[in-house]
Amino acid sequence: MELLITAAAQIATPLTMVCIICGTIVGVVVGVLPGLGSVIGLTMALPFTFSLPQIPSIALMLGVYCGSVYGGSITAIILNTPGTPQAAATALEGYPMARRGDADLALGWVTVASTLGGLFSVAIFIIAGPSLAALSLQFTPIEYFALGLFAMTCIAGVSSGQMAKGLVSGGIGLMLAAIGVDPVTGDMRYTFGSFQLSAGIALIPVIVGIFAYSEMFLRVLDLDGDKPDPAEMRVGFRVPPWREWRIRLGMLLRGSMIGSFVGALPGTGAATAAFIAYSEARRTSKRQENFGKGEPDGLVACESANNAVTGSALVPTLALGIPGDPVTAVMLGALVVQGIAPGPQLFANHLDLIYAIFLCLILVNLVMFATGALGASLFTRILRIPEPILIGLILIISTVGAYGVNGSTFDIWVAFAAGVGGALLRYLSYPLAPIVIGMVLGPTIEMSLRQGLILTDGNVLAFLERPIALALFAVTAAILLWPLLRSRLRRSG
Amino acid sequence: MKRNAIRTLAGVASAIAMTVAATGASAQSNRPVTVVVPFAAGGGTDITTRAMQSGLTDALDANIVVKNTAGAGGTLGVGEVARARADGRTLGMTPVGPLTTQPHLRALPYNIDSFDYICLAYSAPTVIAVAKDAPFSTLEEMVSHAKANPGDVTFAVQAIGSVPHIAGLALAEAAGIEMTYLPVNGDGPALKALLDGTADVFIPHVSFFSSNAEQLKSLAMLQSERLKEQPDLATAAEQGYDLDFPIWGGLVAPKGLPEEDVTRLEGACEDAVNSAPFQERMEAVKQPSAYMGSAEFTAFVREKYETNRVLLEKAGLLSN
Numbered sequence: 131m132e133l134l135i136t137a138a139a140q141i142a143t144p145l146t147m148v149c150i151i152c153g154t155i156v157g158v159v160v161g162v163l164p165g166l167g168s169v170i171g172l173t174m175a176l177p178f179t180f181s182l183p184q185i186p187s188i189a190l191m192l193g194v195y196c197g198s199v200y201g202g203s204i205t206a207i208i209l210n211t212p213g214t215p216q217a218a219a220t221a222l223e224g225y226p227m228a229r230r231g232d233a234d235l236a237l238g239w240v241t242v243a244s245t246l247g248g249l250f251s252v253a254i255f256i257i258a259g260p261s262l263a264a265l266s267l268q269f270t271p272i273e274y275f276a277l278g279l280f281a282m283t284c285i286a287g288v289s290s291g292q293m294a295k296g297l298v299s300g301g302i303g304l305m306l307a308a309i310g311v312d313p314v315t316g317d318m319r320y321t322f323g324s325f326q327l328s329a330g331i332a333l334i335p336v337i338v339g340i341f342a343y344s345e346m347f348l349r350v351l352d353l354d355g356d357k358p359d360p361a362e363m364r365v366g367f368r369v370p371p372w373r374e375w376r377i378r379l380g381m382l383l384r385g386s387m388i389g390s391f392v393g394a395l396p397g398t399g400a401a402t403a404a405f406i407a408y409s410e411a412r413r414t415s416k417r418q419e420n421f422g423k424g425e426p427d428g429l430v431a432c433e434s435a436n437n438a439v440t441g442s443a444l445v446p447t448l449a450l451g452i453p454g455d456p457v458t459a460v461m462l463g464a465l466v467v468q469g470i471a472p473g474p475q476l477f478a479n480h481l482d483l484i485y486a487i488f489l490c491l492i493l494v495n496l497v498m499f500a501t502g503a504l505g506a507s508l509f510t511r512i513l514r515i516p517e518p519i520l521i522g523l524i525l526i527i528s529t530v531g532a533y534g535v536n537g538s539t540f541d542i543w544v545a546f547a548a549g550v551g552g553a554l555l556r557y558l559s560y561p562l563a564p565i566v567i568g569m570v571l572g573p574t575i576e577m578s579l580r581q582g583l584i585l586t587d588g589n590v591l592a593f594l595e596r597p598i599a600l601a602l603f604a605v606t607a608a609i610l611l612w613p614l615l616r617s618r619l620r621r622s623g
Numbered sequence: 624m625k626r627n628a629i630r631t632l633a634g635v636a637s638a639i640a641m642t643v644a645a646t647g648a649s650a651q652s653n654r655p656v657t658v659v660v661p662f663a664a665g666g667g668t669d670i671t672t673r674a675m676q677s678g679l680t681d682a683l684d685a686n687i688v689v690k691n692t693a694g695a696g697g698t699l700g701v702g703e704v705a706r707a708r709a710d711g712r713t714l715g716m717t718p719v720g721p722l723t724t725q726p727h728l729r730a731l732p733y734n735i736d737s738f739d740y741i742c743l744a745y746s747a748p749t750v751i752a753v754a755k756d757a758p759f760s761t762l763e764e765m766v767s768h769a770k771a772n773p774g775d776v777t778f779a780v781q782a783i784g785s786v787p788h789i790a791g792l793a794l795a796e797a798a799g800i801e802m803t804y805l806p807v808n809g810d811g812p813a814l815k816a817l818l819d820g821t822a823d824v825f826i827p828h829v830s831f832f833s834s835n836a837e838q839l840k841s842l843a844m845l846q847s848e849r850l851k852e853q854p855d856l857a858t859a860a861e862q863g864y865d866l867d868f869p870i871w872g873g874l875v876a877p878k879g880l881p882e883e884d885v886t887r888l889e890g891a892c893e894d895a896v897n898s899a900p901f902q903e904r905m906e907a908v909k910q911p912s913a914y915m916g917s918a919e920f921t922a923f924v925r926e927k928y929e930t931n932r933v934l935l936e937k938a939g940l941l942s943n
Contacts, residue, residue: 173665176665180674180904267815267818270819325702325732328699397812446815451838452811456663460663460665463664468907473835536693581821585805
């Protein structure tokens with residue numbers, strides 16, 4: 131308790147407060163802009179941390195981190211263009227809701243769900259930090275492989291009744307992910323002698339292409355269906371009433387738990403968590419028939435999940451020194467420069483620092499809520515911008531985003547190609563989210579499978595000897611077989 | 624439909640015009656110098672480069688922009704430097720791998736003759752590391768265990784053809800042992816593999832080892848002499864193995880820079896390396912400091928290029 135007060139005193143300085151507020155706002159902005167995501171935001175913040183004291187620099191980075199995960203969902207709702215990979219699932223329900231004029235309501239749902247999901251994981255971080263770190267060490271490559279396969283079943287959840295098309299999209303994602311250096315042998319795959327392709331296809335340009343470009347291409351060609359009347363677009367920020375929330379508390383809790391769990395496993399991440407939570411919500415919801423048409427269940431589930439990743443992803447980063455993704459890797463790099471040595475001792479002996487991070491995270495989530503609520507009238511007003519100007523702006527901003535990831539003009543071509551392909555797929559009503567799922571999970575599944583085979587001397591059956599993996603395989607099989615079984619039962623019954 | 628398309632084009636054009644107008648204003652005066660870092664932000668190379676930023680800014684009286692071009696084992700970013708115009712406005716902070724090992728492994732659009740070498744900015748040894756609770760505490764204990772149980776010791780490889788990979792292969796050859804090689808995606812995942820029991824040993828940079836010293840112990844430091852910053856780390860040489868595998872890097876420029884520019888940049892690099900902020904930062908990440916001038920660095924790169932080729936050839940990893 132005494133430490134908590136010390137930590138609070140450390141945080142209650144004007145400098146730290148400025149860092150929290152600026153960091154969160156900058157985070158939301160880079161999240162909103164398609165292509166610019168958490169990594170770019172943190173890279174921008176990195177030089178500032180060198181000249182800031184320890185606590186303010188941590189506050190700055192946490193703000194950018196949490197803000198950017200949330201910010202991506204705003205663009206997903208308003209423009210059907212996830213600002214970050216983490217928000218790809220949000221567009222599935224958020225955009226239809228905005229399209230019918232309720233963008234203010236959609237922002238209300240995601241802002242509250244994001245904040246609560248974030249706060250949930252902050253609680254997990256402080257209560258269960260060390261045990262969560264121990265749990266993540268139970269996951270060896272074999273468990274990762276099982277988890278990756280399980281997450282692939284999300285393709286079914288996001289394909290809304292078009293299973294075959296969803297599988298094709300998922301296959302495209304997996305194939306894109308296979309391009310580049312073979313992670314085990316170092317050989318080149320599908321590069322056709324191109325040096326640029328040896329680094330593989332980056333996820334962000336593809337997301338910019340298949341979502342932002344393709345949406346804009348279809349709008350330019352007037353192929354995007356019935357146009358809503360801009361005058362009917364409600365602007366502002368509307369928090370849904372309590373009776374709407376009450377029936378979705380289960381969704382919120384489950385999303386937060388999925389996010390916190392997935393976040394604690396290094397190498398997975400917020401995009402995976404959001405997709406798992408979304409398809410779980412879809413599988414268990416009482417309002418299944420509304421999915422794909424702007425059902426709040428889906429929004430609440432994926433937004434609570436991807437924001438719940440933030441707190442728990444810090445656990446392996448700080449307690450083990452293992453950053454889970456490029457985002458936490460940048461943060462860890464900056465923390466080490468600040469003289470913080472990660473490891474179990476950090477949670478045991480440096481509780482003042484852990485409490486400071488804990489309090490920063492709480493404040494960041496609250497500032498994030500305020501930014502979202504105040505910014506909503508601005509963001510929703512975007513929908514009233516005359517379409518040609520809007521399309522022009524978005525094309526330019528997303529091109530800058532695609533370029534900005536690696537500062538590479540090649541990535542602009544990748545985005546453009548993905549845009550043309552994406553527009554075609556959209557026109558033929560193929561779901562696009564499975565491409566993201568395939569690209570996100572492909573490398574994990576491949577690497578963990580091949581690592582597992584090296585460890586078991588090529589014996590696949592040895593995978594089943596591990597209890598966690600076996601359980602995950604069983605759940606995967608059950609989810610895949612259940613629809614078949616159910617229809618068989620119905621017929622016989 | 625057509626009308627909408629035309630209006631969109633107009634929208635694009637006006638937005639581009641605004642962007643150009645906004646950037647054009649500040650474009651001319653003192654043009655910035657871009658330093659390409661071929662790895663992601665937050666990593667060792669990146670942190671070192673950013674630590675030099677203020678020193679270089681002062682010495683060159685120009686803004687220094689650090690640009691991360693990660694991918695394909697660092698070759699993408701190094702390739703970008705090789706392609707850049709030789710006007711002293713684009714430099715690369717190039718570590719050992721993309722310069723002296725990767726060119727032996729695959730066809731690249733550059734080679735060691737594509738650059739003018741300005742200075743070596745850092746060099747630090749690697750360490751053979753095992754988990755704190757591992758059953759061996761010296762190199763000899765691990766070697767005798769590996770001899771008794773061929774393939775039982777699993778070695779986590781952060782990247783194929785990287786210095787740690789070559790060092791592991793050299794160790795296996797020198798000690799006459801057989802290990803299982805487990806590829807992982809970098810230092811963090813290698814540490815995880817050690818902690819969750821998937822792998823037994825890996826070879827990180829001494830700075831990574833030091834910041835995770837709580838969970839790791841060093842069997843041997845791969846350098847001929849002990850480090851004065853960390854005198855308690857025993858070397859491999861003391862234990863009878865002549866293994867010397869530092870991870871180093873330095874500033875390079877595209878080939879063809881005028882002599883006086885090389886000299887000017889060399890001086891700026893030396894100032895930056897000796898500046899107080901850089902030294903403090905290096906101390907914080909527990910990295911010893913090192914410096915070589917242009918001539919010495921050029922000879923050094925060529926020497927390493929050859930020795931690494933021989934090692935890769937022995938390991939059967941050479942591309943042709």
